[in-house]
Every structure is written in structure tokens, then in C-alpha cells.
Amino acid sequence: MKHELMELPYELNALEPHMSKETLEFHYGKHHQTYVTKLNGLIEGTKYENYSLEEIIKDSDGGVFNNAAQIYNHDFFWNGLTPNGSEIPANLAAALAEAFDSVDGFKEEFSNAAINNFGSGWTWLVKDANGKLDIVSTSNAGTPITEGLTPLLTVDVWEHAYYIDTRNARPAYLENFWKLVNWNFVAENFAK
Numbered sequence: 001m002k003h004e005l006m007e008l009p010y011e012l013n014a015l016e017p018h019m020s021k022e023t024l025e026f027h028y029g030k031h032h033q034t035y036v037t038k039l040n041g042l043i044e045g046t047k048y049e050n051y052s053l054e055e056i057i058k059d060s061d062g063g064v065f066n067n068a069a070q071i072y073n074h075d076f077f078w079n080g081l082t083p084n085g086s087e088i089p090a091n092l093a094a095a096l097a098e099a100f101d102s103v104d105g106f107k108e109e110f111s112n113a114a115i116n117n118f119g120s121g122w123t124w125l126v127k128d129a130n131g132k133l134d135i136v137s138t139s140n141a142g143t144p145i146t147e148g149l150t151p152l153l154t155v156d157v158w159e160h161a162y163y164i165d166t167r168n169a170r171p172a173y174l175e176n177f178w179k180l181v182n183w184n185f186v187a188e189n190f191a192k
């Protein structure tokens, strides 16, 4: 089956002033689109044509894995953002406080992990099979669904995610990121 670039649940300029329309034009419209185009080309005529995106990710390696996982990761990233951010549902706030001392403690630990995730990659809030919350970082296209973990929230720390808006300053990008987090999406994933 042909994979398609997801439709964003908001307009390209809706995340301003924290994330610019120009960043979305490049990050979503060009980088994310390129992973979709490349995956469709790579799987044409192979068994992966009949696999779902998650099935491809769990079965493949090399270029097929990289492009499929980048589509999954970007879909997850965009769904985790919402214009002007949102309130944290009480049950999620309680779970974060239990795991990381406080919601602010969680944000600090997550930001530090993202800032120190060397090179290109992703930092995630995940839940393991026992329901335990944890922060993990992956490199390049790496994604926690290959480790049996349930992702709740991710931040893209590839330079293409922030270079237009904050140049080399990943910490400033992280500050903006917190103003856009869709906590209802995180809570839905937590409830899975």
C-alpha cells in the first residue's frame, strides 16, 4: 500500500510564535514528506507493500527501516503538539509526579535527556509492559516500539526540527516545545 503524509491536526502557522510556519513548511512539508516518498519507492515490488507501517518497522532494517520509522516518529511528534499547549490531565500529572517527583521534575529530566541526546535522534516518554514510566533517547530513526515500549510523548532533536527558529540552540527549542505539548494526546497513550 502507498503510505501518505499525515494530515496535520492544525494549520502550518498554528504553532506560532513557538514554532514558525517556515519550520513546518520545511520539517513537515519537505523532510517528513521525503521519508514518505522514499519509503514508497523502496517498498515497491517487495513484501513490505502489504505491511502496515508498524509491521515494516518491526521487520526491516537499513533504508526501509529508517524511512518507515521516521514517518512513525514524525506522525507521533506532530500529534503530540497543539496550538497554545494544553492542561495536564490530573491522573497523568499524578503518574508523572510519582515517577519523577513532580511534573516540573519530569520536564527537567526530559529536557536534559533531549539536550544531551548526541547528534540526531529523538527523546521519548515511554511506558513499559508493567506500566512504569521512563525517559529514553534514540539515535537517528530509532523508535521505542521496536523495544516493546509504549510511547507517550516525543521530541525530535534532529537539527532540522529547530535550526530555522533557534539556530543551534536546542535548549531554546525545548523551552518552546513545552508551550505546545498536547497533554491530552499523552494521556490517551498513557491509558493504552
Ligand SMILES: [Fe+2]
Pocket: 027, 031, 074, 156, 158, 160, 161
Ligand atoms: Fe524531524
